[in-house]
Every structure is written in structure tokens, then in C-alpha cells.
Amino acid sequence: MDRLAEKLIAIALEQGFILAGFTTLRPLEERADFFSRWLAEGRAAGMEWLAKTPAKRLDPRLIDPRLRSVMTLAWPYIPPRPPAIDWRAAMRGRIAAYALGLDYHDTVKARALTVAAALAAERPGAVTRVYVDTGPVFEREWAAAAGLGWFGRNTNLLNRYHGSYFFLAEILTDLGFDAPKAPYRDHCGTCRRCLDLCPTGALADGYLLEPRLCISYLTIEHRGAIPRAMRPRLGNWIFGCDICQEVCPWNNDATAAAPINEALMPPLAELLALDDDGFRRRFAKSAIRRAKRSGLLRNAAVALGNSGNPAAIAPLAATLANEPDAQIRAHAAWALGRFDAADARRALEQARRGESAPEVNQEITLAIERAP
Numbered sequence: 001m002d003r004l005a006e007k008l009i010a011i012a013l014e015q016g017f018i019l020a021g022f023t024t025l026r027p028l029e030e031r032a033d034f035f036s037r038w039l040a041e042g043r044a045a046g047m048e049w050l051a052k053t054p055a056k057r058l059d060p061r062l063i064d065p066r067l068r069s070v071m072t073l074a075w076p077y078i079p080p081r082p083p084a085i086d087w088r089a090a091m092r093g094r095i096a097a098y099a100l101g102l103d104y105h106d107t108v109k110a111r112a113l114t115v116a117a118a119l120a121a122e123r124p125g126a127v128t129r130v131y132v133d134t135g136p137v138f139e140r141e142w143a144a145a146a147g148l149g150w151f152g153r154n155t156n157l158l159n160r161y162h163g164s165y166f167f168l169a170e171i172l173t174d175l176g177f178d179a180p181k182a183p184y185r186d187h188c189g190t191c192r193r194c195l196d197l198c199p200t201g202a203l204a205d206g207y208l209l210e211p212r213l214c215i216s217y218l219t220i221e222h223r224g225a226i227p228r229a230m231r232p233r234l235g236n237w238i239f240g241c242d243i244c245q246e247v248c249p250w251n252n253d254a255t256a257a258a259p260i261n262e263a264l265m266p267p268l269a270e271l272l273a274l275d276d277d278g279f280r281r282r283f284a285k286s287a288i289r290r291a292k293r294s295g296l297l298r299n300a301a302v303a304l305g306n307s308g309n310p311a312a313i314a315p316l317a318a319t320l321a322n323e324p325d326a327q328i329r330a331h332a333a334w335a336l337g338r339f340d341a342a343d344a345r346r347a348l349e350q351a352r353r354g355e356s357a358p359e360v361n362q363e364i365t366l367a368i369e370r371a372p
């Protein structure tokens, strides 16, 4: 490795990155068929931005023809260790560990920009373009090619010492850096825990994820109604999902050493009561704002329905009666329909008399009929 590469890796580690490497940019020809099939099958679902510039995603030099190589970086986050409480009794939701604290798009990008600035200081005039999930870049592909880890069966990038609880960032540059001599070996072996234990069956052999079944997609990216058949399967996940990482043996040690974190399980009724201002104040700097208030409260209503706890009926009834957002009312109606209880039925019948949105009325009717 040349001296500049070594120096930049040292700077990246000083900044707090745990892994850094380099590789040469090239067209990802071996992924072209896979990706066009993936798009044609509608797997991008509501993430229409994934389909926008497929050629650039497959060949970053189309972003800027001067680009020659990439420095890839991994930034760690605290693995999930929720308190061992019965979420149904406590009516607590579950959020993915990556979403705790400040939004990584901002914090990690700031650190990567510092590394890019160091590169530019060493080689004045060098072109640098920094991404942290902020452009048409197949981030895991470049990280794997740069030797940071292997493409796991759960489709996350995995490293033997760091598992997968890290974010990826890239500095694309016109400088030439060498790729590692040998690829990082695949260590999934015959393990299929992520495939077997995904509650919605979103993962299949062949590094294949079906976002339309993935809880992470449904709770973060999906807009509009959550398909009825999927709602019971979300359990209490209200933003993202960590199951395919939690069950991965390469994450065991890190998880066991992590502190218990109450914030992974926010009280559902409290979330359901957030108005626009409350949502903005609470999540202004968090990745959770991506779901918007409408998505997060929709998810909280579904989780309260899944809790089976009769104490959830009162907050759901209040939402059905007073919530201005029809999508949230519709999911509150569905959730009330999960309870075989007189007060849930009364709330539904009362709401039906004043409800004007057809999609909410339909949910109310199905809920009163206690349709599956």
C-alpha cells in the first residue's frame, strides 16, 4: 500500500472510523442483469429513487468521468440491547439501533468530509466526492471490493471482528489507489439463521431481499397503508428492524457487550399522541424523521393493535376520534378491530357515524366485522 493510502487510513481511524480501504472504480458488470431484473420485478417498490439512475449506480464514473478510485469507510454504532421487558404488557415499540441518536447521514458525512479534506490537503486539486447513503452508489459493493468485509447472506456487509453494526461511507476520487490483492472471504458458510428467523420471510438464497416483505422497508420507506396481511407480522417494530442482524453469529460478541438501552423501546401511546410540533421537536435530528409523523404514528397504531393489551384501546379510540391524518385513523381502526372488547367496538361504531374518508370507513367496517 502506498504512503498516502496508509496516511489516510490512519486519519480515518483517528476520526472514529473502524475500517477503511481502497479500491479501483469499474463498471459492476456482474451485477447488471441482477439489478435490472430486481427493478423489473418491482422490488424497488416505493423507493423509486433506486430506479432513477441505474447506469450511474453500476458505474460511478458516469457521475464524473475523472473518478478512478474509492476510499470506503465504516462507522460503528451501538448494537441493539433492549431491556428485557414484555413489550405487550408495557406497550412499548421497538426501533432499529441505527436510528438512535443523531441522524448518521449528517454525523458520519461530517467525519468523512474531514478525511476527504485531508486527502485534498495532501494532493491539492484532487477531486473528491463524499457519500453516506446520499447518492446513486452501491455502497456495500465498494466496501466489499475494498476489503472491509463480505456480502452477508442477510445482504449486510459483515466483518469478522465488527459484525455488521456499522454504516458505510465513500470518498470517490480521481487519485489512483490499488484494490486489495485478495477479496475478503465469505464467512456465512452454511449458516441460514437470518433467512430462517426473519419473521416475514423477506430473505431468500442468492443474496436476495424482498423489500416489500422487509419490516425495515415497510416501517421506514413505505408510504400509504401497510398491506393488511403484513400488519400482524410487524410485532412491535415501528422504525426499521434488526432481526437479521441480531440473529447473526458475527454480531454476538458486540451485542452481549452493549449496554441495555431503554430508548430502543419507546412507549407506544406516547408516540401516538405526538402532534406535528411534538414530532418535529422530538425527531428533528434523528433518522426517524424519514418515516414522517404519518408513517411513525401509523406504525405505532399497528403495534398497539398487535400488543393485545386492552390498555391500548383508550389511546387508539382517542386517535380514531381526533386524529386529523386519515392514514393514522385507518390503522387505529384496524388495531381496534384486533380486540374482542365492547369498548373497542363502541369506539369503532361511534367513529363510523362521523367518518368521511372512504379508506378509514372501509377499515372501520372490516374492524367491526373482525375481518382477518
Ligand code: B12
Pocket: 031, 034, 035, 038, 047, 050, 096, 097, 098, 132, 133, 134, 135, 136, 137, 138, 139, 140, 141, 151, 154, 155, 156, 157, 158, 164, 165, 166, 167, 168, 169, 206, 207, 208, 209, 211, 214, 216, 217, 220, 221, 239, 240, 241, 242, 244, 245
Ligand atoms: C435501499 C436500502 C435499503 C432497503 C433495501 C435493502 C437492500 N438489501 O437492498 C431497505 C429499506 C429494506 C433497507 C434496510 C436496511 N438497511 Co439499508 N440501504 C439501502 C441503500 C440506500 C441502497 C441499497 C441498494 O442498493 N439496494 C439495491 C438492491 C439491488 O440491493 P440488494 O437487494 O441487497 O442486492 C445486492 C446483492 O444481492 C448483490 N448480489 C447480487 N448477486 C450477488 C452475488 C454474490 C456472489 C454477491 C456477493 C452479491 C450479490 O448485488 C446487489 C447490489 O449490491 C443502502 C445505501 C447505499 N446507497 O448503498 C442502505 C444500506 C445498505 N442499509 C443499511 C442498513 C444499516 C440497513 C438496515 C440494517 C437498517 C435497519 N436496521 O432497519 C436494514 C437491513 C435490511 C437488509 N437485510 O438489507 C446500511 C448497511 C451497512 C452494512 N453493514 O451493510 C447501508 C449501506 C447504508 C449505510 N450507508 O450504511 N435498506
